[in-house]
Amino acid sequence: MASIAFIGLGNMGGPMAANLVKAGHKVVAFDLVAASRDQAKADGAAIAESTVAAVKGAEVVVTMLPAGRHVLSVWNEVVPAMAKGALIIDCSTIDVESAKQSHALASKHGVGSVDAPVSGGTGGAKGATLTFMCGGEEKAFAAARPVLENMGKKIVHCGGAGAGQAAKICNNMILGISMIAVSEAFALAEKLGLSHQALFDVASTSSGQCWSLTSYCPVPGPVPTSPANNDYKPGFAAALMVKDLTLAQDAATAAGAATPLGKHAQEIYKAFDAAGNGGVDFSGIIRHVRGLSGK
Numbered sequence: 001m002a003s004i005a006f007i008g009l010g011n012m013g014g015p016m017a018a019n020l021v022k023a024g025h026k027v028v029a030f031d032l033v034a035a036s037r038d039q040a041k042a043d044g045a046a047i048a049e050s051t052v053a054a055v056k057g058a059e060v061v062v063t064m065l066p067a068g069r070h071v072l073s074v075w076n077e078v079v080p081a082m083a084k085g086a087l088i089i090d091c092s093t094i095d096v097e098s099a100k101q102s103h104a105l106a107s108k109h110g111v112g113s114v115d116a117p118v119s120g121g122t123g124g125a126k127g128a129t130l131t132f133m134c135g136g137e138e139k140a141f142a143a144a145r146p147v148l149e150n151m152g153k154k155i156v157h158c159g160g161a162g163a164g165q166a167a168k169i170c171n172n173m174i175l176g177i178s179m180i181a182v183s184e185a186f187a188l189a190e191k192l193g194l195s196h197q198a199l200f201d202v203a204s205t206s207s208g209q210c211w212s213l214t215s216y217c218p219v220p221g222p223v224p225t226s227p228a229n230n231d232y233k234p235g236f237a238a239a240l241m242v243k244d245l246t247l248a249q250d251a252a253t254a255a256g257a258a259t260p261l262g263k264h265a266q267e268i269y270k271a272f273d274a275a276g277n278g279g280v281d282f283s284g285i286i287r288h289v290r291g292l293s294g295k
Ligand code: NAD
Pocket: 007, 008, 009, 010, 011, 012, 013, 030, 031, 032, 033, 036, 051, 064, 065, 066, 067, 070, 074, 091, 092, 093, 094, 118, 119, 120, 121, 122, 235, 236, 237, 240, 243
């Protein structure tokens, strides 16, 4: 079992750290927020006074933070304090450029590094069923895998530095676009007098089939576990979808890739967020889509 420092104990990091404790690792945790530290302590982690104190003697460091600037700031603090040959894994969703910069910092200090953003949301974090999309050198990935297996079900090595972040934003761009497509189809069906169940029964077994329809249906009924059945409580909040679509657009601009539907999806989710719906599940976008018809 490893000695692991875990920094960033929010909605995702808290339960992920708890799963590492459950797996038998010695976990030393830190977060800026006292309530998150208290929860981690109740979950069995030791609590450090600071980021740097948390990583002292750690074989593996895991960060789970809001955005690229937080990751760079924390890695700049902790990487120089880590032992040579130790490993640092960032599970946050951040921009590809910051991910590459953090890998370069680790490499400069002789520390192995992996970018490993997740999909699966807070349910996956609690249930240890996350998917990890990893970027980094083969040796670092091989060292990270057994740690990640305690927090997730599927671990994919996508390529070199930043490849995990690239995979994550490409996937979530598909998700954002497809949820709007499915919502538009239901809104049109409603106008045409077609029942939700009839559209679902046809499209879920036809060429319109996709995850946004069959696992996360934006209308109540056909998929009982989808947030639509629970007044669109997240799940995956619309504000996070705006974040990921914005990361995708930034990457597309930097790389010179044309992503017109990704751009439009970003605009639609931004409008939904600006109307006070940032905390609503992203499948609640169907309400916004219906509203666009003016009735
Ligand atoms: P969160 O805001 O709940 O947690 C982030 C935590 O980081 C907070 O507790 C904050 O206090 C802490 N933090 C910030 N700066 C810090 C510092 N300098 N030192 C120590 N702690 C610090 O966010 P979350 O929902 O847990 O998401 C974390 C990451 O995972 C984000 O990048 C997000 O995009 C990604 N993600 C979230 C979900 C989801 O459903 N919530 C799903 C997939 C990916």
